[in-house]
Ligand SMILES: [Zn+2]
């Protein structure tokens with residue numbers, strides 16, 4: 064059996080959007096910001112985003128690898144808002160000589176990928192510079208060209224709708240596909256706003272969820288994947304006050320996933336103001352919509368520690 068035929072495991076280490084939110088109200092779904100790990104045979108390791116969730120992931124990796132084994136991971140960053148990179152300086156495996164991490168991402172605000180990481184660790188923000196971290200780090204700046212890892216897995220980037228440049232990713236192991244589209248906003252309402260057509264708010268008031276051509280491109284990107292991890296930060300009502308902030312409402316994430324005929328949708332990037340009991344409610348509403356639409360899709364709300372194994 065080749066490595067491409069093996070099980071993969073997806074584990075959620077950070078599920079929260081915008082800022083870490085520890086506390087009594089977030090115990091169930093978690094307070095750490097974006098970080099998702101995918102592992103496969105022969106220690107294949109792909110990490111999406113380096114929010115604060117990458118800190119506990121790093122500690123866990125050190126436990127999993129015997130001291131003589133070296134970690135070789137591929138870290139795909141969607142963009143450089145703090146909730147997606149802030150955990151990196153606290154990712155302990157980069158302090159272990161012999162480990163190797165390839166870090167992928169787009170440029171950010173005209174800055175090269177590597178310089179953004181150097182900047183985050185400049186002395187006014189952090190006591191250790193990037194150059195002083197002993198692991199080998201390779202920075203690979205992406206556009207939308209797919210990347211093939213040495214085990215044959217491919218990761219395809221795509222641009223999403225978020226302030227500044229931001230990427231989403233699709234991992235294809237040859238047997239399984241996982242799409243990671245966090246920090247993505249529907250195009251429809253923004254375009255209508257720019258076109259100065261006021262029906263936009265009427266649509267939202269009526270709960271109309273329709274996809275623009277640009278949204279449909281992301282539907283095609285996600286078509287048939289086993290798992291779609293999608294931004295579901297807001298409710299449709301909350302979204303009216305958050306237009307152009309770069310995030311989706313859960314009804315939109317559902318529509319994208321149903322149209323893309325994905326097997327499982329994972330609601331992700333939970334709003335920092337969202338207590339556990341509201342997320343329970345949202346999940347129930349989503350499951351009802353899916354069942355009313357007679358879709359076979361499963362839907363879950365990502366929680367810190369959630370593991371999904373694809374056999
Ligand atoms: Zn974010």
Ligand SMILES: [Zn+2]
Pocket residue numbers: 142144225246309
């Ligand atoms: Zn963002």
